[in-house]
Amino acid sequence: MSGEFVDLRSDTVTRPTPAMRRAIAAADVGDDLFGEDPSVRALEEEVADRFGRQAAVFTPSGIMATQVLLRALTTPGTEVVCESYAHLAAYEAGAAAINAQVQLRTIDGDRGRLDADRVAAALRPPGFPYVGLAMISVEETTNRGGGAVHGVERLEALRRLADEHGVPLHGDGARLFNALAATGDDPRRVGAVFTAFSVCLSKGLGAPVGSVAVGDTAVIDEARAWRRRFGGAMRQAGVLAAAGSYALRHHVDRLADDHAHARLLAEVLVGTHPWAVDVDAVETNMVFVDTGRRPAADVAAELADARVLVAAMGPTTLRLVTHLDVDADGCRRAADHLVAALTGP
């Protein structure tokens, strides 16, 4: 056992850098509920502008960004279609049923990605007694799908389908910046594809708190009202927004490093255990590892003893996520311990 912890459980574990802390300390603030926090306004304007959209609203979490959009874009007693692995369906503690009072219809895709043809084939005919389709929701990149990327063309096909059915296309863009880094797609083209979407500042971008919901003014005004109803309207939130703005300026371009580190990890592992990892599936900052005959929880515990933290996502599946606080050496160390753990005594 040696060295610092290499924490690959999630990209949410990062701590603000000294420079980000300085930006937080210097933030100009006011009461955001009165629309008087200049740092929050600057962040909202910057995010909307990057994606070529009219408006944005800062929320305390990714889930709240999704929930306020869901509530703003749907009516109770209708159905939202999403992929089976969607965060919305799996990890939000039933929030959609409580907040927006919608039912979720999950459709199998590939690695968390929705395919327009498959969705089209699964949609129910309109009219009583069928439940009305309210919205299609898509995650970019996919979390449970291992950081897989739809890319703008696949998203545009989903938007065409949503338009044909007269419903909005929602984007959970918790890792949308990772997708953009991987594809090189134009943010304005991707921003235009969704009726409304969110981006997260506290995952790959390394800010301590916050997400931003983005869309047209009318939808964002409505989302802002729902944020208030959900208790998520904040006061001098500029200290948080300043971290987000700093992250947008300094931590977007470096996402490519995280992707290179994930690939490095996978490539070391595949050298000795080709069955354990699919290198081609490593598109962004996640590596899913098959632990074979060893339970994933046992491998994770063994790695933790060596100060390498990973997440067990299933009986024989580990997830490793690269981020700002892990460098190439850390990834090599993690890969070496993983190789040893999978090789056994």
Ligand SMILES: Cc1ncc(COP(=O)(O)O)c(C=O)c1O
């Ligand atoms: C795809 C996706 N959406 C939403 C969230 C929720 O974000 P938060 O934890 O900020 O609520 C996560 C968190 O990991 C996520 O991976």
